[in-house]
Amino acid sequence: MNTLHPQTQLLHSDRFRGAEHAAGHQPIHKSVQWGYEHAQDIADTFQNKRSGFTYARGGNPTTAALEAQINLLEQGIGTISFATGMAAISTVILALLKDGDHLVASQYLFGNTTSLFSTLAAHGVSISYVDVTDVEQLKAAIQPNTRMVFVETLANPRTQIADLMGIGDVCKAQGLVYVVDATMSTPALLRTKDCGASIVMNSLSKGLAGHGAVLGGSLTDTGLFDWSNYPNIFEGYRVGDPKNWGLLQLRKKGLRDIGGALSADSAQQIALGLETFFLRSERACRNALMLAQWLLAHPAVEHVDYPGLPQHPQHDRANVLFAGKGYGTLLSFTIKDGVKHPFEVLDALKVVMMSTGLGDNRSMALPVAQTIYAEMSAERRADWGITDGLIRVSVGIEHIDDLVADWAQALD
Numbered sequence: 001m002n003t004l005h006p007q008t009q010l011l012h013s014d015r016f017r018g019a020e021h022a023a024g025h026q027p028i029h030k031s032v033q034w035g036y037e038h039a040q041d042i043a044d045t046f047q048n049k050r051s052g053f054t055y056a057r058g059g060n061p062t063t064a065a066l067e068a069q070i071n072l073l074e075q076g077i078g079t080i081s082f083a084t085g086m087a088a089i090s091t092v093i094l095a096l097l098k099d100g101d102h103l104v105a106s107q108y109l110f111g112n113t114t115s116l117f118s119t120l121a122a123h124g125v126s127i128s129y130v131d132v133t134d135v136e137q138l139k140a141a142i143q144p145n146t147r148m149v150f151v152e153t154l155a156n157p158r159t160q161i162a163d164l165m166g167i168g169d170v171c172k173a174q175g176l177v178y179v180v181d182a183t184m185s186t187p188a189l190l191r192t193k194d195c196g197a198s199i200v201m202n203s204l205s206k207g208l209a210g211h212g213a214v215l216g217g218s219l220t221d222t223g224l225f226d227w228s229n230y231p232n233i234f235e236g237y238r239v240g241d242p243k244n245w246g247l248l249q250l251r252k253k254g255l256r257d258i259g260g261a262l263s264a265d266s267a268q269q270i271a272l273g274l275e276t277f278f279l280r281s282e283r284a285c286r287n288a289l290m291l292a293q294w295l296l297a298h299p300a301v302e303h304v305d306y307p308g309l310p311q312h313p314q315h316d317r318a319n320v321l322f323a324g325k326g327y328g329t330l331l332s333f334t335i336k337d338g339v340k341h342p343f344e345v346l347d348a349l350k351v352v353m354m355s356t357g358l359g360d361n362r363s364m365a366l367p368v369a370q371t372i373y374a375e376m377s378a379e380r381r382a383d384w385g386i387t388d389g390l391i392r393v394s395v396g397i398e399h400i401d402d403l404v405a406d407w408a409q410a411l412d
């Protein structure tokens with residue numbers, strides 16, 4: 001079955017994995033407890049010598065089926081699901097870093113990730129923020145106590161694209177855990193493992209589910225990192241093949257202790273969305289490119305950020321990384337001074353939802369500086385190039401003519 005394309009494998013994955021009665025969907029397992037017939041079996045399960053379920057906070061058969069699907073898309077050695085993307089990020093940070101460690105992170109991070117990282121200092125982890133479009137800046141920030149590098153593939157809202165390959169080479173040479181938040185590129189555009197990522201993080205609440213009716217997150221170990229020399233693996237997890245030590249600590253210490261477990265109901269909701277993921281991604285990326293080109297040509301529009309436009313600073317990098325599969329579903333733009341207030345344009349939208357959503361099947365737009373970055377200082381916003389007039393658009397799968405018509409009537 002490994003010769004099939006990921007799209008095909010994904011659709012049949014539950015049946016191929018042996019779901020009861022060859023059902024097309026893994027059933028929702030509500031049970032929190034599992035019974036064992038032999039004491040040796042439950043002992044072996046607890047001691048990681050045998051696979052099995054013990055208590056649902058550490059996973060259940062429905063979340064396991066979803067994890068297999070995400071793992072297939074990311075081509076990892078194992079995947080762990082979480083209640084939200086933020087639970088996944090909190091877990092990777094708390095389970096793998098300790099007091100005295102140093103983290104190098106992208107300066108263009110999802111707002112809540114920045115917020116989480118700002119609390120890390122209080123727990124003894126220091127952080128350097130760098131412009132990850134330039135690998136030299138990242139190199140210069142590495143210290144003797146640096147353990148981890150955390151970047152996003154495609155930044156929100158201005159769509160900067162990190163030098164993912166260059167950073168992968170540096171992390172490999174220096175033995176750093178390379179964590180990549182791939183939420184905005186998704187496995188439809190990029191196999192993040194090919195950039196050298198140690199761990200790929202996805203928010204399943206966005207494009208992977210697509211319907212915007214569920215929250216979830218995941219961490220995939222790509223198998224590229226050598227955990228045998230990583231100093232923060234606890235003694236109890238230094239058992240068996242060192243390839244699995246990272247996953248073991250993330251699941252046993254991270255997921256179990258922190259408790260951000262995904263429910264079985266949510267896992268199935270995400271899996272139902274995943275079925276159409278590749279189809280939806282094609283349509284939404286095509287819509288986004290067409291809308292970006294249309295906005296760029298509009299007389300009221302000052303500037304458009306979209307990796308598919310030749311003007312984009314990392315357009316060539318996008319062509320290499322995404323290899324013609326699309327340029328994502330996120331774009332941002334500004335309106336020329338004195339033409340119309342951005343709020344007036346947003347208020348006039350009829351089809352496009354004014355909402356904070358990303359990767360939703362429905363198109364959504366919002367003023368960035370006054371909402372998701374309102375907590376940030378004006379100085380920091382200026383550093384990021386987030387002006388007061390910046391409008392972010394997450395492009396959905398509607399008919400492109402309806403999207404263009406909606407923006408046309410709002411801008412005119």
Ligand SMILES: *Cc1c(COP(=O)(O)O)cnc(C)c1O
Nearest residue numbers: 084085086110181183203205216
């Ligand atoms: C939404 C998002 C997250 C957080 O995911 P949740 O599921 O909302 O917790 C993390 N990173 C990026 C890039 C996101 O867009």
